[in-house]
Amino acid sequence: MSASLSRPRVGVWLIGARGSVATTVVTGCAAVTAGLHPPTGMVTETPAFTGSGLPALSDLVFGGHDTLDCPLPKRAEALTAGGVLPPGVATAVAAELAAADREIRPGGPTPGDTRSEAELITAFAGDIRDFVHRHELERAVVVNVASTEPASQGPHAPLPASTLYALAALRAGCAYVNFTPSEGMHHPVAAAEAGRSGLPHAGRDGKTGQTLLRAVLGPMFAQRALTVRAWSGTNLLGGGDGAALADPAAAAAKNAGKERVLADTLGTVPEGEVHIDDVPALGDWKTAWDHIAFDGFLGTRMILQTIWQGCDSALAAPLVLDLARLTARAHETGLSGPLGALGFYFKDPVGEGPSGLGEQYEALVRFARSLGEDKEGRR
Numbered sequence: 001m002s003a004s005l006s007r008p009r010v011g012v013w014l015i016g017a018r019g020s021v022a023t024t025v026v027t028g029c030a031a032v033t034a035g036l037h038p039p040t041g042m043v044t045e046t047p048a049f050t051g052s053g054l055p056a057l058s059d060l061v062f063g064g065h066d067t068l069d070c071p072l073p074k075r076a077e078a079l080t081a082g083g084v085l086p087p088g089v090a091t092a093v094a095a096e097l098a099a100a101d102r103e104i105r106p107g108g109p110t111p112g113d114t115r116s117e118a119e120l121i122t123a124f125a126g127d128i129r130d131f132v133h134r135h136e137l138e139r140a141v142v143v144n145v146a147s148t149e150p151a152s153q154g155p156h157a158p159l160p161a162s163t164l165y166a167l168a169a170l171r172a173g174c175a176y177v178n179f180t181p182s183e184g185m186h187h188p189v190a191a192a193e194a195g196r197s198g199l200p201h202a203g204r205d206g207k208t209g210q211t212l213l214r215a216v217l218g219p220m221f222a223q224r225a226l227t228v229r230a231w232s233g234t235n236l237l238g239g240g241d242g243a244a245l246a247d248p249a250a251a252a253a254k255n256a257g258k259e260r261v262l263a264d265t266l267g268t269v270p271e272g273e274v275h276i277d278d279v280p281a282l283g284d285w286k287t288a289w290d291h292i293a294f295d296g297f298l299g300t301r302m303i304l305q306t307i308w309q310g311c312d313s314a315l316a317a318p319l320v321l322d323l324a325r326l327t328a329r330a331h332e333t334g335l336s337g338p339l340g341a342l343g344f345y346f347k348d349p350v351g352e353g354p355s356g357l358g359e360q361y362e363a364l365v366r367f368a369r370s371l372g373e374d375k376e377g378r379r
């Protein structure tokens, strides 16, 4: 990605770099930088973030790991055909896609991989360090946007790939963001290492659709003293995420975050479940229904139903860019540990913080202001 050499540049190392979200991140960043599209959906481009000292979009350099070898321009072509990317954009930013593609290294473990966990962590960390050195980057943020893994297998099972990458990020001296429900830095081994590292981290699982609505509606029911009797939800989606979530163990990891939002905002866990159905024909387009049964005055029974129809990668990509910029700046100002103030972005936030979206937004803006007040930071 082209950028002024006089300004410090920041790396964004994407785990799952050839996926839908990652491809939309790289394409979108280049398109907005070139003035081809406005930064719709990027909270960090709104006035409240002007003085926060965040790296400019034009100063971000992309690389990453993936276990697939489909070239990024081809992925962008497929996303254009699916209506995720607008026509012409992938062609207009072909040079930036090709540059990011050259920085993608083979991930792992792949089937038949004989490397030990220690060898994998060393290899991943080496790739990240090499990227930072070759591009003379000020720092890099590692962002997990790889396929959702099955829910935790317990502390004695082999480390999940997401945790190997999280440990590699720490080894390479990078801040870390987990945009997925996978274990990553939540694994006890990584959590202990993160505590010692002095590096900031954020996560987990981006809040882009159904859970975003739940974080608004949950506080509404609680503040109006209405009793929620049941809250049920169904999601239909395709694409790589739909296929990964067809595995009940992976879906369980995802649904735990969706249910946490209700428990935190309502103070109780209402009856009802969340289902995720893989519908390959829908591609990246998701439909999420929620059915909320609640009691009003004198026990009068009522129902609210919501229908969310979104394009998942278009919802996620601006948030990934926001998170990379905020976490890089947090690292620059010397912050370490879980960044609870970024709970606005996540279903299952790390650290301390409120659960309703309104309060989460206020906490985020306060955090952004504090990043700007840091006198040590160089921006």
Ligand SMILES: NC(=O)c1ccc[n+]([C@@H]2O[C@H](COP(=O)([O-])OP(=O)(O)OC[C@H]3O[C@@H](n4cnc5c(N)ncnc54)[C@H](O)[C@@H]3O)[C@@H](O)[C@H]2O)c1
Pocket (backbone or CB within 6 Å): 015, 016, 017, 018, 019, 020, 021, 022, 065, 066, 067, 068, 107, 108, 109, 145, 146, 147, 148, 149, 161, 179, 180, 181, 205, 206, 207, 208, 239, 240, 241, 244, 312, 313, 315, 316
């Ligand atoms: N789109 C959203 O709104 C949204 C919201 C929250 C979370 N997420 C999460 O973001 C992630 C990415 O979603 P997507 O739609 O881009 O999925 P995708 O299937 O298109 O992309 C995932 C990529 O990860 C790669 N991958 C799998 N295992 C890997 C490994 N061990 N090492 C390196 N790469 C690996 C795959 O090859 C693929 O290219 C998912 O976990 C999803 O749950 C997405």
